[in-house]
Amino acid sequence: MTEIELVVSRSRRLEYLLKRHYHAEGKGLHQLITSCEERLPHEIIPSLRYVATMRNKVVHEEGFELNVQGFRKACRDCEKELTPRSTRRVWAVAVLLVVGMTALALWFYSTNWHQIKFNP
Incomplete structure (x- = not known):
């Protein structure tokens, strides 16, 4: 699985959890987080913002180097907290x-x- 595939699949999973369980609205992950920020556990918001930022950088910036293990850990923590x-x-x-x-x-x-x- 390439970095882009990893980042997009994990981000989509977080988007689904935000929409399904927190009634988030918006286009991108940052907008989804902002729309339901008051309903989210406050300690997970920085990790969600990190995932959203890394997703944008991997998809839009040529040659960006992703810390894959850090990204996976952040996604795992977010999924666990949002489930x-x-x-x-x-x-x-x-x-x-x-x-x-x-x-x-x-x-x-x-x-x-x-x-x-x-x-x-």
Whole structure:
């Protein structure tokens, strides 16, 4: 994946999250951030502005060198903060239930396997 593809795909994901969960309006990422700034967590706004600025520089400036790891970290932090927590909790509970039920089944069968009779 080239830098431009990386930057555009990650920026589009952030734009989607801003529009979907924060009712942002506007054309570019900077406008989206400005339109919903009062509803956003204040500690994430500088990271969002960084992502928007890097996106503009990569797309519009010839020869711009992107710090890919820093950009990915900023995007990851922004996505984590912008994703509703209830969704993360639901997935965590679902995974915990599946793992718990699997462990319970393994325990049950390991302790009772010798008592189970099969009739062909």
